[in-house]
Amino acid sequence: MRDGTLRSSQAQALVRLLNEAHALPPAVETRSRHLLRGICRILEAEAGACVLERDFRPGARGGFAELVLEGWDGRAVAALDALRRLGSGCNPAIRSLRERGASHAGGIVTATRRELVEDRTWYRAPYVDRYLRPTGLDDSLYSSRWSGTTGEARGIGIYRARNARPFDDADRELLHLFHTECGAMLEPSARPARALPTPALSPRERQTLALLLQGLGDKQIAARLGISRFTVNQYTKVLYRHFGVQSRAALIAQRLLGQDTRTPGSELSARQPPTSE
Numbered sequence: 001m002r003d004g005t006l007r008s009s010q011a012q013a014l015v016r017l018l019n020e021a022h023a024l025p026p027a028v029e030t031r032s033r034h035l036l037r038g039i040c041r042i043l044e045a046e047a048g049a050c051v052l053e054r055d056f057r058p059g060a061r062g063g064f065a066e067l068v069l070e071g072w073d074g075r076a077v078a079a080l081d082a083l084r085r086l087g088s089g090c091n092p093a094i095r096s097l098r099e100r101g102a103s104h105a106g107g108i109v110t111a112t113r114r115e116l117v118e119d120r121t122w123y124r125a126p127y128v129d130r131y132l133r134p135t136g137l138d139d140s141l142y143s144s145r146w147s148g149t150t151g152e153a154r155g156i157g158i159y160r161a162r163n164a165r166p167f168d169d170a171d172r173e174l175l176h177l178f179h180t181e182c183g184a185m186l187e188p189s190a191r192p193a194r195a196l197p198t199p200a201l202s203p204r205e206r207q208t209l210a211l212l213l214q215g216l217g218d219k220q221i222a223a224r225l226g227i228s229r230f231t232v233n234q235y236t237k238v239l240y241r242h243f244g245v246q247s248r249a250a251l252i253a254q255r256l257l258g259q260d261t262r263t264p265g266s267e268l269s270a271r272q273p274p275t276s277e
Contacts, residue, residue, distance in 0.1 A: 005173045011249045012215035013042045014178065018253070021185065032186045036068045036156075039178050043171055045158045046137055047071030049080075050186045053088065056146050056153030058098050061087050064155075068186055071159075075135045082131040090127040092117045094157070097142050108183075110143035110176035112167045138162040141171060143179040154183055181253040201242065208235040212248065213255060 017038035021031045032050070040048040050068040055061075063084070072080045088094045096116040100109050113122065122128055132138070137159040146153040156179055160167065201209065204225070211221045218236070222229045236248065245251045 005169050006177070006247075006249050007170045007174070008217070010042055010170065010174050011252065014039075014174065014249075015213065015215045015252050017042065018182075032068045033070070035178075035182055035185060036070045039175065039182075040070050040158060043141070043158055043167070043174065044160065044164065045071075045141075046161045046164075047076055047159045049155075049157050051088070051155050051157075053144070053153040053155055055151040056098055056144065056155075057151045060098075060151065061089065064088055067154075076137060079131045079135045079137065082127060086127065088155075090125075091132075092121055092125045092128070093140060093142060094155075097144055097155075098146075108143060108145045108176060108179050110141075110172055110179065112172050113140040113142070114166060115172075116142070133162070136162050139164065139166045141167040141175055143175050145179070145183060154186075156183075156186070177249060177253055201239075205235050205238055205242075208232060209239055209255070212236070212239070213252060215252075 017035065020038070021035050024030050024034060036048050036050055040046075048070045049066065049072065051064040051066055053064045064087075069080075083091065089098065093113045093116040097109060097111060100111065100116075117125075123133075139160045141158045142155065144153045144155040156175065158167075158175060204227075207225055208221060211224055216224065218229045218232045221232045225232070239251060240246065243251055243254055245254060
């Protein structure tokens with residue numbers, strides 16, 4: 001993921017979504033449906049699917065198992081049924097994604113439809129013309145984690161309505177972050193992730209982290225703690241080093257996805273009266 005591409009509003013919405021997911025009952029199915037519905041909402045998408053591809057190797061015709069679905073009802077049912085019958089490779093964008101994934105075994109590949117296949121090829125494809133266009137769905141965004149050993153892949157597909165704005169780089173990076181950090185939570189059989197250790201932090205660093213996890217920006221954190229934005233920036237850099245990340249979005253995702261959902265620094269509430277630095 002390229003640091004700085006994400007929209008702050010989308011990153012903050014993702015933080016809220018993760019907080020909501022952790023507040024739900026521990027049933028993985030409940031969380032996975034909430035997460036997929038939430039990422040569709042953040043990305044302004046009409047439909048989304050998380051699937052297990054039994055064989056995602058180039059040229060394979062293996063079927064897929066649906067893990068979580070959102071928005072595949074009404075007119076969209078026909079497009080989903082076609083994918084079941086014909087295999088996901090009938091979608092030219094997914095077919096192109098397979099080729100990319102072959103060189104990234106074990107990693108996650110995320111791409112917009114326009115990065116995977118040009119308009120001319122897309123709109124002339126039988127699947128798109130016969131099944132997808134009648135549903136009112138069009139532009140799409142895909143992410144897959146492919147195993148070079150077994151050929152299996154976990155994939156996420158997100159679709160926008162026809163005439164909606166195309167997915168862009170920021171949307172792609174948000175889905176990539178979502179898949180990287182939330183992929184296991186989208187699988188009904190997934191086991192909870194182990195809690196992440198919390199390195200020792202100073203009181204001010206803990207307070208800064210607590211507010212950062214709430215989605216506040218530097219200016220808001222500075223006002224809440226009664227310190228300068230420069231000081232907040234310095235604390236944030238310390239947090240990056242402590243948790244081994246390179247961006248605010250990555251830090252937020254890492255801390256919120258630990259199964260220990262207590263907010264670091266909760267014993268040092270940000271509601272304490274501000275003090276001067």
